[in-house]
Amino acid sequence: MNLNHLQYFVKLAYLEHYTKAAKDLSITQPSLSHAISSLEEELGTKLFEKQGRNVILTKYGKIFLKYVEKSLEYLQEGVDKTKALTCATSGLIDLGYIYTLEADFMPNMVRKFLDENKDKNFGFTFSSNNTKSIIEGLKNEKYDLGFCSKVENETSIDFIKVKQEELVIVVPKNHELSKYNEIDLIETISYNHIVFTKSSGLRQVIDNLFKQIDKKQNISYEVENDSSMAGLVAQGFGIAIMPNIPFLKYFDVDIIKLKSPAYTRNIYMAKLKNKYLPPAVEKFSKFVIKNCNVK
Incomplete structure (x- = not known):
């Protein structure tokens, strides 16, 4: 079904006159007649009937008009939306x-x-x-x-590198480790650890740090994100190895530098x-x- 033919159909439905409709559409009258005939042949029914010098919609033409107008309106909405999202001065970025x-x-x-x-x-x-x-x-x-x-x-x-994050040891405020500015990872093994779930990229990184010192952390809780981790540490559920990120200052925790093995994580912008x-x-x-x- 031809899009132009549908637009011609709507124009003729409102003007009810082939010559006037063809003039408005800047096409010849035979071209308009051919378009309407093609639609009627495809649908298997008459869309217009004569009324004096004019034409009017048949019963089925009126039904078809409702759907064509909705379709053309929806299509135009899609065109407008796509243009808005892809033009140089506007657009949505996910x-x-x-x-x-x-x-x-x-x-x-x-x-x-x-x-x-x-x-x-x-x-x-x-x-x-x-x-x-x-x-x-x-x-x-x-x-x-x-x-x-x-x-x-x-x-x-x-993957394009955009940021680096240093891993630190986070402990509850006034924890017995709080007196240190920096410590080795091995000094944390006697404490309960809050760790990231295995779906987190950091989990493997931190597990590998413990492998380097041939030790395992005592895991008390697993969490999905950093805010949950900091919240549990603040409430005394354990200590954590996590990135030194700005919002830690809003939690009741102390931050200790990880002396050895030190680790800095790279963050990347990824695109297909x-x-x-x-x-x-x-x-x-x-x-x-x-x-x-x-x-």
Whole structure:
């Protein structure tokens, strides 16, 4: 079914005159007649009937008109929406990022971007998750850009380093370890540890640190995100090895430098290779790279 033919049909339905409709549509009358005949042949019914010099809709033409108008309106809405999302001065950017970035890095980056583009109409959606889910979200186009750990052997994704996070030891306020500015990891093994779940990219990193000293931590609780971890530590459920992130200052905890083995985690901006990015997404991606400057 031809889109132009549907538009011609609507015009004729309202003007009820072939010559007037053809003139409004800037086509010849024979072209309009052919379009209507094609529709009637495809539908197997008459859409118009003569009334003097005019034509009016048949019973079935009136029914068909309702659906055609709804369809054309919905199609136009889709066209307008797509143009709005992909033009250079507006657009929606879907972001997925790991939990450590939700309180500081991501809001600050977006705020700076919007401040530099006050004459534009950019919008964002925000979603925090673990690295595995973010990578899956990129592949199924839930996210335009992901901010997470690097995943080896992900050949379809580009990883661009944007941030580094130092791992520290977090203990309840006035804990017996609080008197130290820095300690070795081996000095924590006698305490209960709150750890990330195995779906977290950090879990394997921290487990490997303990393997380096040939020890195992005493695991008391497993959590999905950093805020839950800090909250449990603050309430005395255990200690934790976690990134030194800004929001820790809002919890009743002490932060101790991890002396040995020290570890700094790299955070990357992830995006699909050979994937078209709308102008808004491309602009934000370049802005992040320019403003992070991490080697």
